[in-house]
Amino acid sequence: MTNVYQGREQTEAKHFILRRYLQTLAFKTLHGGWATLAYIDGFSGPWKSQALDHSDTSFMIAVEVLKDAQAKVRQAGKRPRIKCFFAEEDRDAFTQLQAAVAPHHDPANGFFIETFNGKFENAVGQIQKTMANSFALTFIDPTGWTGYEFDKIKPIFEHAPGEVLLNFMFDFVNRFSASSDLATLASFDGILGANWQERLDRSLPREVALMSLFTEQFWKAGKFEYVLNTPIEKISDRTHFHIVYGTRSAEGLAAYRDVEYAALKSHGMRRAAAREEIRESKTGQAGLFGAAEMASMAEISMEAQITSIRNKAKDWLREQLPTCPKPFSEIWPPMLDKFMLRKTDAKQVCVELGKAAEIKETWRLNRSKRRTPDDTDRIEPI
Structure with a gap:
């Protein structure tokens, strides 16, 4: 700290x-x-x-x-x-x-x-x-x-x-x-x-x-x-x-979401470590987990929250599919506006729906080795 x-x-x-x-x-x-x-x-x-x-x-x-x-x-x-x-x-x-x-x-x-x-x-x-x-x-x-x-x-x-x-x-x-x-x-x-x-x-x-x-x-x-x-x-x-x-x-929206993620991750880890340090100073006894371990657990907890938010974003994107196809550049800004996610998470949402055969994996057409969509890739249902 x-x-x-x-x-x-x-x-x-x-x-x-x-x-x-x-x-x-x-x-x-x-x-x-x-x-x-x-x-x-x-x-x-x-x-x-x-x-x-x-x-x-x-x-x-x-x-x-x-x-x-x-x-x-x-x-x-x-x-x-x-x-x-x-x-x-x-x-x-x-x-x-x-x-x-x-x-x-x-x-x-x-x-x-x-x-x-x-x-x-x-x-x-x-x-x-x-x-x-x-x-x-x-x-x-x-x-x-x-x-x-x-x-x-x-x-x-x-x-x-x-x-x-x-x-x-x-x-x-x-x-x-x-x-x-x-x-x-x-x-x-x-x-x-x-x-x-x-x-x-x-x-x-x-x-x-x-x-x-x-x-x-x-x-x-x-x-x-x-x-x-x-x-x-x-x-x-x-x-x-x-x-x-x-x-x-x-672009500002995307940049802020990146910073927000890093800040909340860091803050959550610091809070968890600080709570453990306060507890130990009050009781004089070491806990089952030290401050570093508590911080690591907080990091894992945040990643679980992000996964949960991505699942909600999947449902949202499913609701948008009747109005597709749209380029990915028209998908990720409203998704980031609505959900506490980064642009990389929006890409992952599309990848997971692609693997589930709910949308076309347009970013992989013509033998492309890209694993995620870019702004010009069309997002459209199967």
Whole structure:
């Protein structure tokens, strides 16, 4: 376990997703023809940072990843520009933030950093200037549920091309949205929409119902093609927050699902190991399985869950067959949108249906040795 994240495993999972996805996005956009990448951090902090160099904060993770990506793309002869915008309302935290990032502001080499001391909602105009003529990723990581009302920050969400990662603090929202205080209940209107209490589907589990309202408002604010949410649990197996991702790109969808899988696998293993370490420290007795063995068992459990989800995706694809043939490029995006699967899982679903003689193995025609379909292969029933 990384020492700076001791007892903060959920924060480590969040930063894992941010780091991996930003790395993927930076290389894809900068190699793919975009000259400028903008990164917007709406609630920068630092909060509860345990590292002297703030390497366990979102803003320093972003600076590190983006500087590395810029340097590597330059080796290919390109001159990419990186623009970072960090907003923080708390004055003391902002002072630390400014001191940490100032040495990395390097306009001569195309690396720009702008800081803002104030409410994220009040920085929209400046952020739009930063995002102009760039591909943008916005990361919103509040300590609660206020400060990012969708009607106020809608221009940031609507920037195209652009994507959003948002930490929805479900645990706090779940507790305080059950309040009887009218002012507290009204404070959720900005992210759950007007009359949200009447619109909340009480026939569903509360977490599902709340996430449904939130993702609907998130989707409307950005007019996204795909909105995904990744639950991150505490050691106690209770959901702490959801990472919500919005994109208009099928390739972005595929990239995020890859990162999500790696993050949940790693987080599950860390949680299992941490639980065993806590148990041993409390009882003073070693368990039947050590921390490493518990982590391995968690990995096996996740693979079993993926297999179960793939089986559900098979049923979904069976329902689509009457509208086929379609190229695989029209099959995997809606599958990944609906199910927590990677593109490689979507291929495996097709392979298994092919072996069961439910669809044609078109990827093996003309003596092809390919074992899985690619985007141009037609998916059609026998």
